[in-house]
Amino acid sequence: MFHQSAIEVQESTPCTTLIKENFTRISLTLNDGFSPKANPTLNKSSCYIFLVLPSFVITQDGPPAVYQSAEGDALLALNADFKHYFLVRNWTGLPCYFLNKPPSRWYGIQCLNGRVTGILLENMGLTGEVNVHALVDLTELSSLSFKNNMISGNLMDFTFNTKLRSLDLSDNLFDGPVSNSLLGLDVLESLQLQRNILTGPIPEFNQQSLAEFNVSDNNLSGKIPRTSFLQSCNSSSFAGNPGLCGLPTLKTCGSAYSEPATANNNKNKTIAGASLISIFVVLDIIGLVIVVLLFYVYYKKAKKNKTETKEIKLEEQENEKRNDKIGHGASRPAARGDGRKLTFLDGVEHFELQDLLKASAEGLGKGNFGNVYKAKLENGPEVVVKRLRDLRPLTDDEFAKQMRLIADLKHPNLLPPLAYHFSKEEKLMIHKFLANGNLFNRLFGGRGINRIPFKWNSRLSVAQTVARAMEYLHLNSKVQNAIPHGNLKSSNVLLDANEMAIVSDYGLASLIALPISAQRMSSYKCPEYQTRKRISKKADIWCYGSLLLELLTGKISTYSAPQGINGVDLGSWIHKAVREEWTAEIFDLEISRQRNAGDGMLRLLQVALRCCDKSPEKRPDMEQVVREVEEIRICESDYDSDFSFEQSVSA
């Protein structure tokens, strides 16, 4: 039983203040969309607080529980770090509020008795840095998974999460050391930290509870501690950390990692040490002189940097003001200093960086490597400006060389860069603007009543032109140490005014640091990279096959799904469909109804499946692919009729 009373809140009364001042423990019953943190002041007409007495929530499936505002606040702070459009809309109201079924409506949050016990936010493309202290108030947390996102920053402090059993932060961009606070988690059963950018030594994990442990593919270094738990792990748990040594890996450690001294050799060391004291005194003096010198140099440098930072800030403010003046919401690229110039790859200066900054700009989207803007130059063309971030450290010359190599690839179905800008603060690529959008949107966007059908002939033509462009790249690319395209997917196939496919975003793999390209580029999603960390130009072929599967099925593939959208593992799905003989459902209805399309669709499907073969060696090369897709004839008539499957798919 509980009693309700309602008080009307004065206009502009901060709800949090009211709660704190009047009641020690209260529960709130409010409309969705309320969050004490997000809406500290509520409107008089919309804010009624129903006090629930006694002061705890009666849960329907457990003992009474107190609403933990600190837990709610901790989750909202996480939400603010991620700024994920879905979570921002979904995490409203109160988490773990049990008066209504289902008990928790916050996506990814598990609750028990009104407390947060689990956070499962996997494969969502989450970005941002999580505060190190983000979890201190989530003391009932038993499982946490941020698996396969793009979260960066140091690992969190887990000191207060003593009930944590399962922690999965794999496939992210966490850097810095493995937190020692993990050693205090006595019930931890599974720790998955693989495929991040963690550095430093492995702490001495030895909890009895631990059953699963993986820190592979980071940048960890030093000798693996000789605790019984770590020594019982398989060497694959440590693989892909070039700096790690000692058992269970096969890499022996050099003398720098020798065992701690025993009592016996301590004695010897003491004797030898006495004779070395005088040497150390001399070395100390030399060291002191070096330290003083270093301080002096550092001080001079810091002073210089401070002046430079101030200059940059002033310049950015100036740019922002200028953008405001011409009324553009998007924060656009700023550039400064000596590098205040654009380099045109055809050798002719068409406009200046300043013209670009003055032009009216419109955000086109946020790619995996930075924001993309359309800029309309005064009396000039419309261009696309791509701000590149997360590049590996490159000199001016290295960047210029890669740009030149990319620009030298000339084919009617490739979109070369027009110009670039390289400075310490900003790396930009400029392309011609193509007005008809990209293949991803053409295939999957606007599937409503007003949709203009994307007919078989157009799809086949896209398949053929993309194949030709890819063949050219494979035969001519000289971009160093990288697969020729590296990021082929439907959003990187643009359409010109005649729906002709133009392939973009090629050759960038050489500019991006490996852990980042492995996270974000479509070619790294191929099976051989997922299982064995192997990558070759055959990954491009796999991407091409995956693109064909999207064209044929009208379904979004996991390999190209943008952040926040779930795709389908199309290769497995089709094999299942073939096995279970419901082949007619494989093809997108928009094309399967078309007369004469059947034979061509089946042949293209066979090419696609061979390109997607799990074994890279069995995939055809691009020349062979071009021959096969060009043999498929464009239909003379492109009208709809019932198409029945007389042939079976032999995959």
Ligand SMILES: Nc1ncnc2c1ncn2[C@@H]1O[C@H](COP(=O)(O)OP(=O)(O)OP(=O)(O)O)[C@@H](O)[C@H]1O
């Ligand atoms: N030259 C262009 N003309 C028209 N639209 C473009 C052009 N270049 C990019 N776009 C559009 O801008 C958006 C962002 O492009 P971008 O290539 O950065 O991101 P993405 O393809 O989603 O991911 P990735 O960074 O992995 O390539 C996409 O919708 C893309 O189609």
